[in-house]
Amino acid sequence: MKAASLLKMAGSVLDGVFAINKPLGMSSAQVIRDCQQHLNPSALFKPMIDQERAARSQESNNKKKRRGFGKNDLRVKMGHGGTLDPLATGVLILGVGKGTKSLQSFLDCTKTYETVVLFGASTDTYDRVGKVLKKTAYDHITRPMVEEALNSFRGKLQQMPPLYSALKMQGKPLYEYAREGKPIPREIATREVDVVELEMLDYYEPGTHNHRWPAEDATTFERNFAEQVWKIEKDQTKNKKPTPEEEEEETKALEEHEKFKRKADATVDALVYDKVNKRRKTSDNPALMSGALGEVPPKKAGKGSNLIPPPHDPNTPPPWDDKGPPAARIRMTVTSGFYVRSFCHDLGVKVGSAAMMAELCRSRQGDFVVGSSNCLEYDDLAKGEEIWAPKLESMLARWNEKSHAAPSSAPTRAKLSDSPNQPQESIEMSPRKRKVSEEFGQEQASSSKTKLRPSVRDEKAASSKPTSPSKTKSEDEWNGFDDATSSKEQ
Incomplete structure (x- = not known):
């Protein structure tokens, strides 16, 4: 589009909601920052920037100070309607200006995912970027067996969050129990989810795909913690309560672990002695601590621009001696709060093996679909304003033409199973x-x-039409890398 047309088009402030196809390895927050980098200097959003500049010129000095350091720069107001894992690609709904007020409704709508399940091993994150907890046999797995196992996942079911989900148990994230060496609550809060549609698109026989397990194995402590969680999950599913002997054994094991931890800490403290030198100048590049939380991560191009390890070298031998495990590509339409990673893990258990999520794409959320006219391609941003501006203007225009009610698909947000149904909220x-x-x-x-x-x-x-469901406080996605909501994922 010519510059003159852009200026004519940019005569009024543009608000609304659109979707972008999030690339692999990038956080949802980084996608917003990249969008703002292109939208801020554009002619299309100059009226919005000018309007904000005029509003701030009327502010008092006290209000300017309250805004805080680093927030005085002018930028296009944006937000997202549900985060995506760095491992995931697909629909990421974004709101611009007053459109951000409509984003809450998209947290409650149904979503369609396509995922690749890799059998034979499980990880602490339930996906291919974690540490391997265990490897199991997979020679017995067949396509009919997987299709039969899918029947148990259709409809309403109680789902357990992943091991290191940010979902809180008694006010504390589940993974904090592992880091602190404390036993997790006996009853892990599950959530009721609804799998509307579930089908297997492809089945990959051993040796016919390039998916691999992670190269890094989990530590002994991490494996023990995983076994503890899985045991509680199994007992909880069967409504089995621990015997007094089992509780005593668990308490004794915890005390031994705490003693070992204190002794190890004391040994380390005795070896390390930092003498404070008041004359020493502080370095511009402070040292980073490594150890308890893993190795120091390498510097990245952005805060969330490269959060996925690079693909494996094809010349590197695979982590198995035979043809390797099978894999399956599965498509599902589910309610909000559904953990796709937990589904992949549970499917592996269902077929008598183990499994992890190797790929994930959110192909639809509400009315927004990947590849359609209402979903912008992320690569279009780098092609220049003459490419992305007409597409984005058309998307925002269509959004403003239709009703700002909830998405056409009935919103059905997942509820924690141990919380009563909340009364319907309304502001009428x-x-x-x-x-x-x-x-x-x-x-x-x-x-x-x-x-x-x-x-x-x-x-x-x-x-706030009566069709909106009752809301419960629950987060989805993979919060360890971002910011949600759920469901790391979801």
Whole structure:
């Protein structure tokens, strides 16, 4: 598009919601930063920047100070409607300007995923970027066996979060129990999810695919922790409670571990002695600590631009002596809060082996679909404003033309199984709380908790239609790398 056309097109502030095809290895937050890098200086979003600049010029000095250091720069306001794992690709819904107010509704809509399940081994993260916890036999696995196992995952089911999920148990992330050497709660909070559709697209026989297990093995302590979680999960599934002897044995084992940990810490403290030198100048590049939390990660191009290890060298021999394990490509449509990684892990257990998630693509979320006209390709950003601006303007225009209600697919957010159903939330006004504004001629809420400005009343009312489900507080995706929501994933 020519520059003159862009300037003409950029006469008004653009708001709305669109989707972008997130690339592999990048965090959702980094995608937003990259979008802002291209949108901020563009002619398309110059009116938004100018509007923000004018608004800030009227602010008091105290308000400017409260904004904090590093937040005074002008940038296009953006957010996402549900994060994606760095390992995952596909639909990442983004809101621009006032469109960010509509992002909450996308956390509750159904989503379609395509994943590749690699059998024969399990990892601490339930995917191919973790550490191998165990390797098991896989020669007995066949395509009919996998198809039969899929039947047990259709419909409503209780799902257990991954080992190192950021989902909190008694106020603490599950992986913190491992780091601190403490026993995890006896009852791990599961969540009810609904698998609307589930089908196997391809089955890869041994030796016909390039997927591999991770090269790094988990430590003995990590393996012991995994066994503890799996044992509790198995007992919880069978409603089996530990005997007094088992509880005593577990307590004794924990005490021994704490003694060993304290002794090891004391030994390390005796070997290390840092004398403070007040004359020494501080270095511009402070040293990074390594040890308990793994090796120091290498410097990356961005905060979240390269979070996935590079692909394996094809000349490197595989981690098996035979043809290797089989794999399967599976497509599923599920409710929000579904852990695809947990599904892959549980499928391996179901066929009498182990499994991990090797690939993941979110092909659809709500009405946004990869490859369609409402999903921008990430590579288009680097091609210049004349390429991405017309596409983005068209997407935002279509968004503003349609109703700002919830997505067409019925939102069904996952609920924690141990929490009661919450009453339906609504911000609709009662007749007694309605009054006519002489200035605007529109309805306003007199309630102090739910005051609506006339300019956003219609949008708020649409987002709170009775079709919205009850909401529960639950996070999805892979929060260890990002920011969610769920479901690391989800």
